């Protein structure tokens with residue numbers, strides 16, 4: 001593959017110092033790099049900024065820019081887009097670790113949603129950073145390679161049904177019922193036919 005792994009995803013932050021405190025003290029990431037310019041290196045545009053990186057165990061990072069002279073919201077979100085759409089998910093080791101993290105985050109005063117089961121694929125909790133970015137901690141709950149391959153094989157069918165209806169009024173054709181994710185293999189074939 002051309003793309004080997006995540007290097008970093010970058011967002012805007014409200015305040016760099018506050019962001020360093022949150023990502024190192026609340027989430028325990030490594031503050032691995034800070035750099036800054038008055039002009040954006042790629043475009044040359046004047047925009048004094050600091051660019052900060054927080055590294056995870058696998059060497060990948062989440063990064064932020066504080067750019068105080070630019071207009072707009074630090075969350076970078078279009079106000080019409082629901083706040084659950086744009087988010088960044090960190091993988092944790094297990095559901096046990098996830099549940100402990102929820103308790104730890106709540107003890108630090110954060111409001112945490114979840115745990116939420118997503119299709120017996122992952123289980124997640126959600127909260128916001130100081131700039132308003134939605135963060136997710138997630139644990140893989142499906143470790144069976146056959147099941148994982150079936151998710152992969154099914155994905156084009158899920159997309160095809162979505163393209164047809166743009167809602168889930170016919171979700172039973174794929175997922176076996178009007179809610180939940182219990183597959184009905186016979187119904188599944190009907191969609192692919």
Ligand SMILES: [Fe+2]
Pocket residue numbers: 087089136
């Ligand atoms: Fe997610």
